Amino acid sequence: MASERHGMVEKRGAGLWLTHVFMILGVLVIFFPIWLAFVASTVTQPEIVQPPMPLWPGDQFWENYSRALLSGVNVPVSTMLLNSFVMAMGIAVGKIVISLLSAFAIVYFRFPGRTTFFWLIFLTLMLPVEVRIVPTFEVVAGFGMLNSYSGLIFPLIASATATFLFRQFFLTIPDELAEAARVDGARPMRFFVDIVVPMSRTNIAALFVILFIYGWNQYLWPLLITTDPEMNTIVMGIKQMFPSGDDVAEWPVIMATSILAMIPPVIVVVSMQKLFVRGLVDSEK
Amino acid sequence: MEKRVTFKGWLLPLALIAPQVVISAVFFFYPAAQAIWQSLFIPDPFGLSAKFVGLGNFEFLLSDKFYRASFLTTAVFSILVTLCSMIPALFLAVIADRLIKGSGVYRTMLIWPYAVAPAVAGVLWLFMFNTRVGVVSWYLGQLGYDWNHVLNGGEAMGLVVVASAWGRISYNFLFFFAALQSVPRSVIEAAAIDGAHFWRRFFTIVLPLITPTAFFLLVVNIVYSFFETFGVIHTITAGGPQQSTTILVYKVFSDGFVGQDLGSSAAQSVILLFVVGLLTVIQFKYIEKRVHY
Numbered sequence: 001m002a003s004e005r006h007g008m009v010e011k012r013g014a015g016l017w018l019t020h021v022f023m024i025l026g027v028l029v030i031f032f033p034i035w036l037a038f039v040a041s042t043v044t045q046p047e048i049v050q051p052p053m054p055l056w057p058g059d060q061f062w063e064n065y066s067r068a069l070l071s072g073v074n075v076p077v078s079t080m081l082l083n084s085f086v087m088a089m090g091i092a093v094g095k096i097v098i099s100l101l102s103a104f105a106i107v108y109f110r111f112p113g114r115t116t117f118f119w120l121i122f123l124t125l126m127l128p129v130e131v132r133i134v135p136t137f138e139v140v141a142g143f144g145m146l147n148s149y150s151g152l153i154f155p156l157i158a159s160a161t162a163t164f165l166f167r168q169f170f171l172t173i174p175d176e177l178a179e180a181a182r183v184d185g186a187r188p189m190r191f192f193v194d195i196v197v198p199m200s201r202t203n204i205a206a207l208f209v210i211l212f213i214y215g216w217n218q219y220l221w222p223l224l225i226t227t228d229p230e231m232n233t234i235v236m237g238i239k240q241m242f243p244s245g246d247d248v249a250e251w252p253v254i255m256a257t258s259i260l261a262m263i264p265p266v267i268v269v270v271s272m273q274k275l276f277v278r279g280l281v282d283s284e285k
Numbered sequence: 286m287e288k289r290v291t292f293k294g295w296l297l298p299l300a301l302i303a304p305q306v307v308i309s310a311v312f313f314f315y316p317a318a319q320a321i322w323q324s325l326f327i328p329d330p331f332g333l334s335a336k337f338v339g340l341g342n343f344e345f346l347l348s349d350k351f352y353r354a355s356f357l358t359t360a361v362f363s364i365l366v367t368l369c370s371m372i373p374a375l376f377l378a379v380i381a382d383r384l385i386k387g388s389g390v391y392r393t394m395l396i397w398p399y400a401v402a403p404a405v406a407g408v409l410w411l412f413m414f415n416t417r418v419g420v421v422s423w424y425l426g427q428l429g430y431d432w433n434h435v436l437n438g439g440e441a442m443g444l445v446v447v448a449s450a451w452g453r454i455s456y457n458f459l460f461f462f463a464a465l466q467s468v469p470r471s472v473i474e475a476a477a478i479d480g481a482h483f484w485r486r487f488f489t490i491v492l493p494l495i496t497p498t499a500f501f502l503l504v505v506n507i508v509y510s511f512f513e514t515f516g517v518i519h520t521i522t523a524g525g526p527q528q529s530t531t532i533l534v535y536k537v538f539s540d541g542f543v544g545q546d547l548g549s550s551a552a553q554s555v556i557l558l559f560v561v562g563l564l565t566v567i568q569f570k571y572i573e574k575r576v577h578y
Contacts, residue, residue, distance in 0.1 A: 027391055030395060034397065034398070036413060051420065109295070110291055132320050132554055136316040139311065238408050239519065269397075270397070
């Protein structure tokens with residue numbers, strides 16, 4: 001009912017055009033850094049190092065992107081993309097699975113230590129990995145998990161946001177369903193698999209979007225524990241592509257890598273926009 | 286709130302909760318306890334033994350002028366990031382809210398920067414303002430302004446603030462837009478009939494109604510600028526020049542990993558822990574209120 005909603009207070013005529021102009025200006029300003037990176041990824045190095053660089057794409061798209069993907073600077077960008085993908089998926093799936101299980105236990109059972117566990121999990125909400133980096137690094141090093149996928153993933157799934165979301169949602173599932181399952185003699189895990197998980201699928205999808213981006217965009221943790229370039233993720237690997245000292249950076253390749261680094265999360269956000277907005281609102285509540 | 290209907294047994298629920306408890310214990314509680322424990326010691330230069338100093342590390346930190354400067358830097362940085370990301374977002378949301386057609390397209394375009402990692406945003410802005418090849422710095426040079434964030438602390442701060450705020454504009458926009466859409470039209474139309482102009486309506490009716498969202502975003506953005514901006518700072522300035530962009534999280538990293546001063550780094554972690562705790566309490570207190578609202 002958009003027309004009725006806006007009724008008489010929306011702008012018409014010149015005012016409407018002005019509103020569009022403001023909006024387009026805003027979008028252009030916000031978009032400019034991405035546009036410039038894209039342009040830089042399609043031109044030659046000499047065109048960039050003699051400023052000002054062009055503001056319209058050149059014809060080096062394939063050259064720059066294939067160079068980035070196949071050889072990169074320290075390691076092919078395709079390797080870094082794979083590492084980022086494994087890390088982001090591991091964090092998203094891992095966190096969702098362990099949170100579904102623990103939220104189910106907390107909501108649907110009465111067992112000794114339940115409240116204590118609940119509060120212990122609650123505490124982990126409060127401390128981002130940035131704050132405990134040195135000791136966490138020592139633990140991971142002690143397990144021999146440096147330069148490994150498990151080292152990249154496990155320390156980042158030890159947080160309770162998802163558990164809380166699922167707990168909130170499970171509490172809204174009608175009691176009658178659990179009652180019926182119990183009367184039918186269904187075992188708890190049957191109920192979990194047949195009723196609880198299917199009912200949570202929207203929440204799961206929304207959370208997946210948020211967690212995938214969270215995992216993909218990690219910087220500090222991969223920077224600390226992946227000393228082997230073969231294990232670099234793309235977001236932290238870009239910085240490693242800058243030369244130390246006075247050498248000139250290979251801007252076209254670096255910018256192609258930046259564009260490649262933002263494509264997967266952008267696809268996830270734009271294609272699942274509704275779920276994404278829902279996930280944001282849910283996870284911040 | 287509790288369930289009336291529950292299942293029997295305690296072995297199964299313990300098994301279900303075990304993965305999360307084990308992972309939290311190993312990668313969260315043990316390291317956090319270690320941080321507190323290490324903060325009470327000063328390791329010798331060879332790392333063979335450590336001397337117990339009680340609260341010595343904390344006393345030293347609080348009297349250290351670099352650490353106090355870092356506190357101030359963090360405060361300035363997070364206030365600027367919060368303002369620079371919330372005001373443009375509110376402005377864009379107000380405009381988008383007035384459009385019937387096309388706001389979906391604009392929204393899709395505006396969401397993009399949220400998906401860009403802070404570290405990648407850092408690289409994009411570094412590229413624009415690079416002293417040798419940057420487009421913006423070159424045009425500034427043509428206008429007679431000599432941009433050099435590598436030497437000028439104020440410019441460095443400006444650059445990391447803008448690069449950090451950029452992606453957050455998307456995030457804040459989404460929340461403001463949702464809040465504006467939920468303001469009842471009847472109220473606004475009533476005011477319009479009474480002859481109140483757009484900005485008058487905005488300040489007297491709309492703004493008070495979206496204050497809860499604004500306050501929520503305020504807290505969330507401060508938390509963001511405290512912790513998640515590490516990537517921006519590391520890629521653009523590495524804390525320099527002369528520590529002018531060394532925020533607290535960056536200092537934990539640089540003292541702990543670069544400077545190998547584990548006792549001090551651990552003590553800084555503990556102080557940050559209190560800061561996060563405080564912010565979380567504020568956030569939850571506020572959210573409690575929001576539910577009633």
